[in-house]
Amino acid sequence: WVIRNLINKKKVECWKAINIGLRGSKNSNVEYSKEQGWWEAGNNVNKCMWKGQLQQLEQHREKECGYEIVGCLNEGCGMERLERRNFDEHRKVCGYRKSRCEVCGDERVRIVDKEDHEGVCREKKIRCRQECGMVVKRKEMDGHIKEEC
Numbered sequence: 787w788v789i790r791n792l793i794n795k796k797k798v799e800c801w802k803a804i805n806i807g808l809r810g811s812k813n814s815n816v817e818y819s820k821e822q823g824w825w826e827a828g829n830n831v832n833k834c835m836w837k838g839q840l841q842q843l844e845q846h847r848e849k850e851c852g853y854e855i856v857g858c859l860n861e862g863c864g865m866e867r868l869e870r871r872n873f874d875e876h877r878k879v880c881g882y883r884k885s886r887c888e889v890c891g892d893e894r895v896r897i898v899d900k901e902d903h904e905g906v907c908r909e910k911k912i913r914c915r916q917e918c919g920m921v922v923k924r925k926e927m928d929g930h931i932k933e934e935c
Contacts, residue, residue, distance in 0.1 A: 798843055800836040800851055858882070862896070 834853045836846055847854050852871030858864075860882035868876055877883060881898040890909035904910060908925035914935060915927060922930045 796840045797837065798840045800834040800843065800846060800853075860884075860896070862898075 834851050836851065838846065850870075852869060854870050855867055856870050856873060857866040858868060858873075858876060858880055860877075860880050863880055863882040865876060865880070882896050884893060885895055885897055885900065886893045887895050887900075887903060887907060887909075889904075890907050892903070892907075895903045906924075908923070910924050911921050912924050912927070914920045914922065914930060916931055916935045918935045920930060920934070
């Protein structure tokens with residue numbers, strides 16, 4: 787118990803670096819250290835500067851580290867390799883994010899489906915199918931045709 791406690795309280799650094807795909811290339815600031823047996827980030831590489839206890843590192847990487855690769859959670863998006871620090875910007879422009887229909891108030895309409903939704907939105911006003919000139923809500927069309935048209 788004492789040894790485990792000491793290990794968990796050991797100070798560590800995250801050092802999650804970008805440019806991972808450039809390792810070993812001439813333009814890379816990330817180099818392999820044969821002596822150390824790991825990749826080292828040079829001074830010009832953007833890297834996570836988090837420092838803390840070993841027991842906190844996993845939580846930092848899973849929930850906080852801006853350099854951790856995450857995927858968009860919006861169904862259908864397909865953006866799977868995105869640094870967490872860029873996620874908020876992606877979320878603002880993602881076509882698969884949910885938006886609110888201005889007509890019916892449905893908050894589950896994805897941006898990419900907005901045009902399709904307008905074609906079936908029950909609250910949208912449309913011209914009468916019998917061409918009588920009236921404009922009624924789509925959900926009231928059958929009643930209008932039976933009783934008024």
